Amino acid sequence: MRRRVVITGMGVCAPNAIGLDAFTLAMKSGKSGVRFQSELKALEFVCQIAGKPELTDELLARYFTPLQLRGLSATGIMYGVMAGIDAWKDAQLPIAEKDKPDWDSGILFGSGTLGVDKFHEAIHLVDEKKVRRLGSTTVIQTMASGVSAYLGGILGCGNQVTTNSSACTTGTEGVLMGYERIAYGNAERMLVGSCSDSGPYVWAGFDAMRILPRYYNDNPEVASRPMSASASGFVPGSGAGALVLESLQSAMARGARIYAEVLGGAINSGGQRGEGTMTAPNSEAVQRCISQAVQNSGIDNDAIDVINGHLTATAKDALEIRNWSTALKRSGIDFPYINSFKSLFGHCLSAAGSIECVAAVLQFKELQVFGNINCEDLDPEITKIINDERIPQKTISHQPEIIAKASFGFGDVNACAIFKRYKD
Amino acid sequence: MNKETKYNKLKDIIKVYLPEDVSVDAITQDSNFISELNINSANLVDIILDVEDEFDIMLENADMDKMQTVKDALAIIDAKLESK
Numbered sequence: 359m360r361r362r363v364v365i366t367g368m369g370v371c372a373p374n375a376i377g378l379d380a381f382t383l384a385m386k387s388g389k390s391g392v393r394f395q396s397e398l399k400a401l402e403f404v405c406q407i408a409g410k411p412e413l414t415d416e417l418l419a420r421y422f423t424p425l426q427l428r429g430l431s432a433t434g435i436m437y438g439v440m441a442g443i444d445a446w447k448d449a450q451l452p453i454a455e456k457d458k459p460d461w462d463s464g465i466l467f468g469s470g471t472l473g474v475d476k477f478h479e480a481i482h483l484v485d486e487k488k489v490r491r492l493g494s495t496t497v498i499q500t501m502a503s504g505v506s507a508y509l510g511g512i513l514g515c516g517n518q519v520t521t522n523s524s525a526c527t528t529g530t531e532g533v534l535m536g537y538e539r540i541a542y543g544n545a546e547r548m549l550v551g552s553c554s555d556s557g558p559y560v561w562a563g564f565d566a567m568r569i570l571p572r573y574y575n576d577n578p579e580v581a582s583r584p585m586s587a588s589a590s591g592f593v594p595g596s597g598a599g600a601l602v603l604e605s606l607q608s609a610m611a612r613g614a615r616i617y618a619e620v621l622g623g624a625i626n627s628g629g630q631r632g633e634g635t636m637t638a639p640n641s642e643a644v645q646r647c648i649s650q651a652v653q654n655s656g657i658d659n660d661a662i663d664v665i666n667g668h669l670t671a672t673a674k675d676a677l678e679i680r681n682w683s684t685a686l687k688r689s690g691i692d693f694p695y696i697n698s699f700k701s702l703f704g705h706c707l708s709a710a711g712s713i714e715c716v717a718a719v720l721q722f723k724e725l726q727v728f729g730n731i732n733c734e735d736l737d738p739e740i741t742k743i744i745n746d747e748r749i750p751q752k753t754i755s756h757q758p759e760i761i762a763k764a765s766f767g768f769g770d771v772n773a774c775a776i777f778k779r780y781k782d
Numbered sequence: 783m784n785k786e787t788k789y790n791k792l793k794d795i796i797k798v799y800l801p802e803d804v805s806v807d808a809i810t811q812d813s814n815f816i817s818e819l820n821i822n823s824a825n826l827v828d829i830i831l832d833v834e835d836e837f838d839i840m841l842e843n844a845d846m847d848k849m850q851t852v853k854d855a856l857a858i859i860d861a862k863l864e865s866k
Contacts, residue, residue, distance in 0.1 A: 425798055428798065
């Protein structure tokens, strides 16, 4: 018997806004967070634009002690801690007392590669034979679970504290892993989320793969073009999103505000078989993932009225739409509303799933479906499958009932989560 | 550099690493870094790096092992400065 799980807090550190209120406004109004990055130009990247949260020293000082900030250069930890603490506070949960961990609260905070800038500093010192000058935080800033470790100590969580990593699926997978832990009675609350570092050392590999847009260095805000005929690659992004998942029982007992219910979902892989490869999805696996998510949630295909896709702005967007359509057996005007938030802040890689889950769930509260930007020239391969009205170009009024959110990643991995409007 | 200046410089270094519930006033010559000032043992490594930078000296692993109290640290700094 699975217990019911709800979302009671959210936090976000995104390229187009930091903090939930600013982010809500940015998502409603279609504010872009894609900007020219002089650092990438100096290093002669082909793609010199990216989505990067705009941090200030003043902002960091609100989340970290002066000691924690000494030598802190892991941007993923900065973003993750900010989003995580915000989500915890948003849920009005207390920080554990000095000598008493909260045994019923855990953390599952994912990363792709963490502390790359710290690693860069360390590599230089090591090569100069100055190992002894590394200081004490090289390990904790570069271990994959560094972000969960920082959050675990700040909040005092005494349940499972861990990190998942599954490329661009990480954030959505984390929501489902945290959901299961609560549903099966192993925790009352799980802070789930994910982060992705910023900077040239993270994005270089994608630039080298020639999968980033080349012609928008002077016009960054229109570069990320999911579902458009002119989509020419994804814009690299970074940041973090966080959600507090809680048993319905615990949320009710403390009178918490509930954003939505997590009904369930599915996680799978195409095994890099069939058309699936290290970097390309196996459509059969994607369709199975979506169908299994629907079944696992105990709903019908028709119950979904809004989809937030993975939709990165590559030639694969049309294939993704076809996979949704085949899996849900819905097309044309009967297809749910669909949006891709990557048009606003790029592809935040391991942080994409969590930032997009936060945005997707905000739509319940705002009674809106957030608009897509940069797809005024919809890909005809997409409009052959679904009606163009189902792809809002501006934010529209609509009370979402059930939102499906999927993320896909390198390694041919997939995750699909199903969220439901919570009614008292 | 007189003793007072050295001591104050060292105190400035140490205070960054104090846990929130230990005040700067708690630092005395006899304070043990770990057992009395409650400084995280991992941070001793950082204190040593800061001392090296501030006094332009280099400490050996054996010096680190000997550095239990504030007084120990001052003695090591004096010895290193003299042998420069």
